[in-house]
Amino acid sequence: MENVGCQTNIITIRITLSLCLSPTYTINVHTMFMLQAAAVQMWYKPGLRKGACLLVCIWSERGIERQMHCSAVLSKMALTQVSSNKCAGGYQKVYEHESVELQCKMKFAVYLPPKAETDKCPVFYWLSGLTCTEQNFITKAGAQQAAADNGIIIVAPDTSPRGCGIEGEDESWDFGTGAGFYVDATEEPWKNNYRMYSYVTEELPKLINSNFAADPDRMSISGHSMGGHGALVCTLRNPGRYKTVSAFAPICNPIGCPWGQKAFAGYLGADKSTWEAYDATVLAASYDGPKLDILIDQGGDDQFLSSSQLLPDHLIAACSAKKIPVVFRRQPGYDHSYFFIYSFMSDHIKHHAKYLNA
Amino acid sequence: MWSYVGHIEWTSYRFRPAGSPPLGMDPLGSRGVLGVIEECFSAEEQEEADEGITVTRNQLQEKVVEMENFAGHLEEIFLTVEENFGRQEQHLEQHYNEVLQTLSQRYDQRAARLDLDKKSRLEVLYGQLLGCGRTMDSSKELIEAAQGVYRSQDRRLFLKAVMPTIQRIEEFAKEEMDLTLSTALEINTTEDDLSDVKTMMDSISVVPAPSAPVINPQMANSATQTSLRVRWNLFSDDTVEFYELFYRPVLEDLPADNTHGTDVCKVKVKETHCRVTDLLPNAQYELWVMATNTTGISPASEKALYMTVPSPPAIKERGCSSCPEAALIRWDSGNNNPVDSYTVEITEMDTHGAQCGAAEAIVAVPSCQCLIQLQQDRRYMVTVRAVNIGGPSEKSHPLGVSTTGTLFHLLEDTAHPCLSISEDGFTMFYGDEELPLSALAFDDNNFARCVAVLGDLLPVRGQHYWEVAVDDYTEFRVGVAYEDTNRNAYLGATNTSWCMRHILTPTRHKYEFLHDGWSPDLRITVNPMRIGVALDYDGGTLSFYNVELEQHLYTFHCCFQSYVHPCFALDNPGGLTVHNGVEAPGYTRN
Numbered sequence: 002m003e004n005v006g007c008q009t010n011i012i013t014i015r016i017t018l019s020l021c022l023s024p025t026y027t028i029n030v031h032t033m034f035m036l037q038a039a040a041v042q043m044w045y046k047p048g049l050r051k052g053a054c055l056l057v058c059i060w061s062e063r064g065i066e067r068q069m070h071c072s073a074v075l076s077k078m079a080l081t082q083v084s085s086n087k088c089a090g091g092y093q094k095v096y097e098h099e100s101v102e103l104q105c106k107m108k109f110a111v112y113l114p115p116k117a118e119t120d121k122c123p124v125f126y127w128l129s130g131l132t133c134t135e136q137n138f139i140t141k142a143g144a145q146q147a148a149a150d151n152g153i154i155i156v157a158p159d160t161s162p163r164g165c166g167i168e169g170e171d172e173s174w175d176f177g178t179g180a181g182f183y184v185d186a187t188e189e190p191w192k193n194n195y196r197m198y199s200y201v202t203e204e205l206p207k208l209i210n211s212n213f214a215a216d217p218d219r220m221s222i223s224g225h226s227m228g229g230h231g232a233l234v235c236t237l238r239n240p241g242r243y244k245t246v247s248a249f250a251p252i253c254n255p256i257g258c259p260w261g262q263k264a265f266a267g268y269l270g271a272d273k274s275t276w277e278a279y280d281a282t283v284l285a286a287s288y289d290g291p292k293l294d295i296l297i298d299q300g301g302d303d304q305f306l307s308s309s310q311l312l313p314d315h316l317i318a319a320c321s322a323k324k325i326p327v328v329f330r331r332q333p334g335y336d337h338s339y340f341f342i343y344s345f346m347s348d349h350i351k352h353h354a355k356y357l358n359a
Numbered sequence: 360m361w362s363y364v365g366h367i368e369w370t371s372y373r374f375r376p377a378g379s380p381p382l383g384m385d386p387l388g389s390r391g392v393l394g395v396i397e398e399c400f401s402a403e404e405q406e407e408a409d410e411g412i413t414v415t416r417n418q419l420q421e422k423v424v425e426m427e428n429f430a431g432h433l434e435e436i437f438l439t440v441e442e443n444f445g446r447q448e449q450h451l452e453q454h455y456n457e458v459l460q461t462l463s464q465r466y467d468q469r470a471a472r473l474d475l476d477k478k479s480r481l482e483v484l485y486g487q488l489l490g491c492g493r494t495m496d497s498s499k500e501l502i503e504a505a506q507g508v509y510r511s512q513d514r515r516l517f518l519k520a521v522m523p524t525i526q527r528i529e530e531f532a533k534e535e536m537d538l539t540l541s542t543a544l545e546i547n548t549t550e551d552d553l554s555d556v557k558t559m560m561d562s563i564s565v566v567p568a569p570s571a572p573v574i575n576p577q578m579a580n581s582a583t584q585t586s587l588r589v590r591w592n593l594f595s596d597d598t599v600e601f602y603e604l605f606y607r608p609v610l611e612d613l614p615a616d617n618t619h620g621t622d623v624c625k626v627k628v629k630e631t632h633c634r635v636t637d638l639l640p641n642a643q644y645e646l647w648v649m650a651t652n653t654t655g656i657s658p659a660s661e662k663a664l665y666m667t668v669p670s671p672p673a674i675k676e677r678g679c680s681s682c683p684e685a686a687l688i689r690w691d692s693g694n695n696n697p698v699d700s701y702t703v704e705i706t707e708m709d710t711h712g713a714q715c716g717a718a719e720a721i722v723a724v725p726s727c728q729c730l731i732q733l734q735q736d737r738r739y740m741v742t743v744r745a746v747n748i749g750g751p752s753e754k755s756h757p758l759g760v761s762t763t764g765t766l767f768h769l770l771e772d773t774a775h776p777c778l779s780i781s782e783d784g785f786t787m788f789y790g791d792e793e794l795p796l797s798a799l800a801f802d803d804n805n806f807a808r809c810v811a812v813l814g815d816l817l818p819v820r821g822q823h824y825w826e827v828a829v830d831d832y833t834e835f836r837v838g839v840a841y842e843d844t845n846r847n848a849y850l851g852a853t854n855t856s857w858c859m860r861h862i863l864t865p866t867r868h869k870y871e872f873l874h875d876g877w878s879p880d881l882r883i884t885v886n887p888m889r890i891g892v893a894l895d896y897d898g899g900t901l902s903f904y905n906v907e908l909e910q911h912l913y914t915f916h917c918c919f920q921s922y923v924h925p926c927f928a929l930d931n932p933g934g935l936t937v938h939n940g941v942e943a944p945g946y947t948r949n
Contacts (some may be wrong), residue, residue: 292908294908294909294910294911301880317882317884320884321867321884321885324884324885325884325885326884326885326905326908326910327882327883327884327885328881328882328883328910328911328912328913329881329882329883329884330879330880330881331879331880331881331882332879332880333880352911355911355946359945359946
């Protein structure tokens with residue numbers, strides 16, 4: 002067999018078969034089936050499932066049969082495009098896939114700037130807040146123009162697994178569906194599906210890096226409210242992974258607010274020490290990693306600020322003590338909605354671009 | 360007996376000996392040069408011999424050149440002498456022609472006079488002759504009458520006529536005969552006055568007094584700060600022994616009259632040019648020349664006005680500022696009186712401080728400042744000259760200009776009296792001590808309430824960047840302000856200033872970004888010790904950064920109506936230092 006390349010590393014296994022020159026080349030059917038078998042085995046092997054991605058490209062003159070065989074393997078990690086709209090010179094797309102972490106079909110939105118047609122672009126991950134899906138951000142935040150101008154890919158996943166059939170998942174708007182809280186749940190019946198932390202930090206980046214013109218070394222994260230909490234936690238727990246972080250009205254200290262207490266009790270159990278690993282204020286107090294530069298915007302007329310759900314002062318105090326650079330801006334008159342996000346999104350994209358395009 | 364016009368310089372040529380080469384070798388010895396060389400065994404000696412030969416060869420070559428020069432000079436002298444002789448010949452010829460002309464003139468005059476004389480005498484004599492003739496006729500007639508009477512037979516007629524006739528004869532006899540010639544027979548030849556011819560003859564050998572020389576107008580670039588180079592010409596082929604040049608300064612408030620004021624100085628020279636020294640710079644002088652020879656002194660030439668070159672200006676280092684694309688240079692004139700214009704010269708320097716590229720000059724700068732367009736990230740050397748009709752002055756002391764970052768100095772006369780500024784002009788202190796009221800001198804320009812100071816104007820569009828180093832406990836205000844910002848107000852309180860303010864409360868540090876009294880609500884977790892200020896005129900932004908963390912703090916979006924000054928203030932005792940001339944870091948650029 003000519004031109005068979007096989008690279009193995011711990012996280013990504015990719016077998017590429019590319020036939021460049023000869024149109025008359027035929028693949029040995031037996032080898033093909035062996036490859037398929039190996040692929041399927043790896044897929045189902047627990048240790049290798051996490052991050053295993055098998056990509057097989059076949060080009061042969063008797064292709065259709067073999068393609069059908071292989072597509073069975075591929076469909077396990079395939080992306081299905083749900084929608085595509087041209088926007089600000091680039092494309093706002095929505096994809097669906099079978100998530101390994103979350104054990105269900107998940108959608109996510111990807112904005113590809115014009116630059117992505119020719120070069121690899123850095124990636125900005127946006128985590129939405131309570132009750133949101135992947136749609137809210139792409140229709141309301143108005144981030145596409147700034148992303149196009151700065152050549153940044155924006156990925157906006159959903160906020161929790163959907164349609165898992167767990168009892169009680171749809172009972173509250175601030176717990177269960179649409180309220181994943183970006184944790185890896187340890188309590189039943191949530192622990193199989195509600196693994197948003199791993200989804201966001203592991204599965205999703207790999208998916209993006211393999212399927213799009215994304216630069217795997219340059220990514221940053223941001224979010225709103227619960228997503229802001231998620232962005233801060235992901236950054237503080239993975240020093241050096243994200244080039245920068247910013248947040249809109251984040252839940253800064255979930256342990257101390259009703260939302261956080263309800264969610265963590267449900268997902269993580271009664272032992273509050275397990276909650277600390279998902280609390281930005283606690284994580285900041287013990288952060289030890291590369292220098293950060295955190296931008297936080299908070300609406301002054303935000304009802305959740307006044308009802309002590311957000312608690313930014315706690316985070317500021319912790320960052321002041323630990324000398325973590327934060328610029329916290331209180332914007333008078335603004336509330337908790339996407340109107341507020343829309344108003345300051347370009348400032349945030351600019352902040353991210355400074356680090357992603359450096 | 361003749362003296363030649365002009366002055367020829369004689370250079371003395373000293374014929375030096377060829378000089379002996381080192382090691383006492385005789386290159387022109389009997390064996391000759393090559394023979395000597397062959398005898399040298401060691402390479403060293405050979406080298407030295409070679410050296411010696413080279414030295415001698417060079418000396419001989421120099422000598423050849425000198426001799427050629429001498430021959431040239433001799434030729435020149437010969438030509439000059441020939442010329443002089445020719446002129447002399449012409450002069451003599453002319454002179455003698457004149458004398459001859461005069462003489463012939465005189466002769467003609469004299470001949471004419473004699474002619475006239477002769478004519479008049481002849482006329483007189485002719486008249487006399489006629490008179491005599493008439494007398495003769497009348498006496499003949501009388502005799503005939505008497506004879507007739509004597510012959511008359513008629514006694515009665517005789518008796519009648521005899522008495523009157525006798526009476527007539529008696530009368531006639533009584534008449535005196537004037538037989539003298541009415542004119543002298545000799546012709547009086549008056550002696551002609553030939554004294555002038557004599558003087559003319561004498562003056563052939565005597566040189567006339569020269570006529571007034573013609574003084575030339577001032578030549579460009581011939582003057583220096585304290586001297587003038589004056590030239591003049593002879594009006595004609597006069598012989599001159601020496602010239603006397605007179606000069607005096609022309610003072611504006613005194614009339615140009617010889618009898619008043621300044622003394623006239625005099626210089627005696629043999630050439631037709633002179634360098635007058637010991638003069639004042641940027642001053643006008645009146646000069647005239649008189650030529651003298653053995654006969655006398657010429658009248659004075661026309662008075663010419665010359666101007667010395669001005670003194671060089673002095674660049675005010677603290678008055679200059681620079682930015683990536685331009686530099687503003689200010690200087691002191693260096694002269695009491697006004698000059699016509701200034702010339703600014705710019706040379707690019709490379710990283711080692713050597714000149715690279717040609718020098719550029721900006722001429723006809725009318726005032727003591729100049730905004731020069733330059734290129735980014737280079738080093739330049741700038742000098743200034745003052746120019747008047749006498750020419751340009753010497754270069755001023757150079758000023759090094761760097762177009763990296765923006766450099767400005769503080770305007771110390773805008774500083775609040777309580778604010779003291781360091782020697783180098785970049786650090787300011789608000790002292791603890793209470794100053795006595797007398798020391799608090801307020802004028803229109805300095806800040807009276809806010810302990811503030813302005814930096815020099817940033818008069819160039821584009822982007823500017825500077826940094827301010829502060830302490831943790833210093834309450835400061837740092838930003839920009841219009842030139843006419845209210846000196847009785849606090850920075851940031853009016854709409855003519857924008858600043859970042861640090862306030863120290865008992866519990867925490869507070870930061871405000873003030874303009875027109877309003878600030879956004881901002882919390883900063885790490886207190887900046889070094890603040891980067893980035894001004895963008897075109898984009899209409901003023902941004903502040905924490906330089907150590909490369910963290911953006913806040914950006915004002917404003918529309919600057921005119922150029923602004925950087926401004927600094929201290930709200931409590933403490934100090935801050937301005938660091939400028941720093942390149943704007945990448946994260947401050949859009």
